[in-house]
Amino acid sequence: MESNPLEEHSQGLLPWFIAATQILGLAAVIITGVWMGYYQGGFGWDGSSLEFNVHPLCMVIGMVFLYGDSILVYRVFKNESKTTVKILHAAIHLIGLVATIVGLISVFGYHSAQNIPNMYSLHSWCGIICIILFCVQWVVGLIFFLFPGMSYSLRACYRPLHVYFGLGIFILAIGTSLLGITEKLLFSISDTYSKFVAEGVLANVLGLVLVSFGSTVVYIVTRSEWKRVSSPEEEALSMHFKTLTERDSPDSPQGS
């Protein structure tokens, strides 16, 4: 590994970018909480709109904030063993999935209690695709990267797809959130939204904060200087594999 002042300067920037993601991610969760808790009357589990209000909060926590943080563990814990980081990655995603399922139950429960049809909107179509892909990705990722019997060659083949779909589902989750914001505003404040009322502006700002969070996370994980450096042990395995296949190493820093 070469080391020069530019490289060191670049590495020094990483913690600031990580901090920015945490500020943006927490801001998104807090703004959603304020929107639902204050402007939309609070939270409940009684089939009323208060039960619906649980949905956006759980989705922003599970499918956006925790999802983003789970991706970032490969950059935050660059010097931990790869297995530890993989387990942390899978565990954070699992906690996010629990929040997502609660959010899903709350919206279906509210629709059922109020006789509102399900699954007709673009938001619901994108959302359900997102959650199905997320579950498939989690299970396939577990089998390929944490199941001890899986060969390095299979891991190496699958890794770029895992990274592509991982970021793709994350971006789709953010896009789906923006659709949810627009739907909720047009359902609840359609008369005043165009008058720049505080609730509408706050929800729009939430949309921009979600986009900023997503863009920063994707920037961090795709910037080549910040990719994970393999340990000497991983490097040895990777070189062995490279010799066998004359292709990319299975444990390169791409982030499996």
Next chain:
Amino acid sequence: MESNPLEEHSQGLLPWFIAATQILGLAAVIITGVWMGYYQGGFGWDGSSLEFNVHPLCMVIGMVFLYGDSILVYRVFKNESKTTVKILHAAIHLIGLVATIVGLISVFGYHSAQNIPNMYSLHSWCGIICIILFCVQWVVGLIFFLFPGMSYSLRACYRPLHVYFGLGIFILAIGTSLLGITEKLLFSISDTYSKFVAEGVLANVLGLVLVSFGSTVVYIVTRSEWKRVSSPEEEALSMHFKTLTERDSPDSPQGS
């Protein structure tokens, strides 16, 4: 360059993926045309909703289809000279920008004629950010990559940012389109959308086609085996630069 059966198989897949993008992109343009032309009453330039109908069609053509195709020229014309491809890239973006400006004039013209407030929705906020970033990116790209006096080191520093923002703005444009679809449906068929009427289903399908187009374009340009291979002349310049800076070459296939 190594060449093995796996590599050749992978290269053989590229034209199929390119074909898929063109089918998806044209499908998006046609579905938008059918939605606005048939279900929403056609096109016009008289301040009525027919003038508004020009907006989605121009945006899907300019900010999605042509934008995607402009990115793809680096993979479609892998063997042309880099300067030719850069000029094509800038030219397609410029045609897209013209379509985008027509789309922008049509929506502001419609709002003005109907006394509808501007710029209050999340769709409009994301859209205007998208177009401003697009213009800045186009001008800065022109200065860095087509202005003859620019040094290789500056080009090399800027290239990863150009690629990151280029794909980021493209994804934001697709997200903004989805917001526009949801807005238009809730403004025009809010009473029947939940009954799965043909117009609502068609517009939802348009949303999924746009997402599929975007995902396929991003997959093609980020797949490492499909990146542009430098010509021997470019390679020589790049090696010279690498020696000077001990960093990435300025004309690596990343796609400046």
